[in-house]
Amino acid sequence: MPLIKCEELTVGYDRRAVLSGLSFEINSGDYLCVVGSNGSGKTTLMKTLLGLIPPVGGNIVKDDSIKNAIGYLPQQSDVQKDFPASVWEVVLSGCQCRMGSRPFYNSSDKERAKKNIGRMGLEKLKKRCYRELSGGQQQRVLLARALCATDRLLVMDEPVSGLDPQVTEELYALIKELNDDGMTIIMISHDTERALQYATHILDVGHGVFFGTKEEYLKEGERHE
Amino acid sequence: MNDLFATLSKYLSFSFVQYALIVGVLVALCSSLLGVTLVLKRYSFIGDGLSHVAFGAMAVAAVTGLTNDMPLTLAITIICAILLLRTGQNAKIKGDAAVAMISVGSLAIGYLLMNIFSTSSNISGDVCTTLFGSTSILTLTPAKVWLSVGLSAAVVIFFILFYNRIFSVTFDENFAKAAGQKTGLYNLLIAVVIAVIIVLAMNLVGSLLISALVIFPALSAMRVFKSFKSVTICSAILSVFCALLGMLISILAGTPVGSTIVAVDIVAFIIFTVIGKLTGGKAK
Numbered sequence A: 001m002p003l004i005k006c007e008e009l010t011v012g013y014d015r016r017a018v019l020s021g022l023s024f025e026i027n028s029g030d031y032l033c034v035v036g037s038n039g040s041g042k043t044t045l046m047k048t049l050l051g052l053i054p055p056v057g058g059n060i061v062k063d064d065s066i067k068n069a070i071g072y073l074p075q076q077s078d079v080q081k082d083f084p085a086s087v088w089e090v091v092l093s094g095c096q097c098r099m100g101s102r103p104f105y106n107s108s109d110k111e112r113a114k115k116n117i118g119r120m121g122l123e124k125l126k127k128r129c130y131r132e133l134s135g136g137q138q139q140r141v142l143l144a145r146a147l148c149a150t151d152r153l154l155v156m157d158e159p160v161s162g163l164d165p166q167v168t169e170e171l172y173a174l175i176k177e178l179n180d181d182g183m184t185i186i187m188i189s190h191d192t193e194r195a196l197q198y199a200t201h202i203l204d205v206g207h208g209v210f211f212g213t214k215e216e217y218l219k220e221g222e223r224h225e
Numbered sequence B: 001m002n003d004l005f006a007t008l009s010k011y012l013s014f015s016f017v018q019y020a021l022i023v024g025v026l027v028a029l030c031s032s033l034l035g036v037t038l039v040l041k042r043y044s045f046i047g048d049g050l051s052h053v054a055f056g057a058m059a060v061a062a063v064t065g066l067t068n069d070m071p072l073t074l075a076i077t078i079i080c081a082i083l084l085l086r087t088g089q090n091a092k093i094k095g096d097a098a099v100a101m102i103s104v105g106s107l108a109i110g111y112l113l114m115n116i117f118s119t120s121s122n123i124s125g126d127v128c129t130t131l132f133g134s135t136s137i138l139t140l141t142p143a144k145v146w147l148s149v150g151l152s153a154a155v156v157i158f159f160i161l162f163y164n165r166i167f168s169v170t171f172d173e174n175f176a177k178a179a180g181q182k183t184g185l186y187n188l189l190i191a192v193v194i195a196v197i198i199v200l201a202m203n204l205v206g207s208l209l210i211s212a213l214v215i216f217p218a219l220s221a222m223r224v225f226k227s228f229k230s231v232t233i234c235s236a237i238l239s240v241f242c243a244l245l246g247m248l249i250s251i252l253a254g255t256p257v258g259s260t261i262v263a264v265d266i267v268a269f270i271i272f273t274v275i276g277k278l279t280g281g282k283a284k
Helices: A042-050 A087-098 A107-119 A135-149 A165-180 A192-198 A214-224 B002-012 B015-033 B035-040 B044-063 B070-090 B095-117 B123-132 B142-161 B163-171 B173-178 B183-205 B210-224 B228-253 B257-279
Strands: A004-013 A016-026 A031-035 A057-062 A070-073 A153-157 A184-188 A201-204 A210-213
Touching (some): A016 A042, A016 A210, A031 A042, A042 B173, A087 A107, A087 B163, A107 A135, A135 A153, A165 A184, A165 A192, B002 B015, B015 B035, B015 B183, B015 B210, B015 B257, B035 B228, B044 B070, B044 B095, B044 B123, B044 B183, B044 B210, B070 B095, B070 B142, B070 B183, B095 B123, B163 B173, B163 B183, B163 B228, B173 B183, B183 B210, B210 B228, B228 B257
Parallel strands (some): A031 A201, A070 A153
Antiparallel strands (some): A004 A016, A004 A057
């Protein structure tokens, strides 16, 4: 059973379609890149997959194992730019979906947060204020938080935008490592070259919809040239 | 100096002054708790709008001759809070436009009602009290005091139990929703609690100055402290301290309670801004 299966999905806002005719499935361990020009509806698609906005038409079927456990790495919002929060508080908040009706974190939540802080190499920054970190450090904090929320599926919206080349490189390597450990990845990117380097599957929503493995995508590209 | 203490202890022996201090401290505590959330979630304008709604509701209560106007005011304000939050999500009429409509609307209707139906001979005095809370904190009935104590306790308990979830929906609502949290429900609860706080605070500072009570302590604390927990604790302590100091000054100097408290809050904000600049954001 795939983690997510979409059939003839149409996404948009207020019942106005932005993007339609999407049929694809994501299986455990896949690394899917969603590519396409700005304004083609990538972020809208992502929000629909996450359940933040309802689909305009068609079907999304999600596996039970990810119903309450999707790790989302959003584009930075304005609120976060002056939010007083320590790295520890931000990462720990990722454990909330595991709390059920408990009001407070228990020791296993804290253990999990600690583990993911270590995994992202953030030990020294644990007590620092989130808004004072560099862009690359902030992304790693948000990644650690997302890892607290899920063991199965990470969804990322342009995770490297605004980062310098070296940090971008490191972040891509980090994500690849997670994928190698079995994490399923869905990433929005307008860097097609990079997408082709790491992804196993490509969903191109630029001009007409293409979905398939990276190899199929490359063949398709050759035919167009 | 001895004179000062003598006057103070004389005043403090009056039960209405004791009531005022108890309610004042509780109101200050409650209003500071959600300050960070309000400021950062861009809800501060909703708080402001709701305070005008509360003014309108109080006018209705006064006209209908209710002895305890809090329950009615509370009900109307909570309903409006929920409505405002809903319209904000629908985005048919933009959130801030809806807030402006409702808030100025109820301000006007409230004043109109008080003018047409008022039984009191001193209308402008009544209006002034409702807007700036000049004397209402000193005329609390025991029933109102108990209601205030109960509501404050409810607000504090809510805040403690939902502390982690409030952090989440404030910091990153989309992440929380994607991870399966009931963010809609939490937003609704926060709106209801804001309404409760505003109705509570009307007694202390009046409807025009409520926003100051909510946002000043949070903004001051954010100048110096860098984590959500420390900001929350600092703004709670600061708010209670400023409210107490403000009330004592107003008793001794005979100044209006609400505006004195807000003045103290402003001074605190300036001091914290300077401290924040001096430490250069080094404080943890």
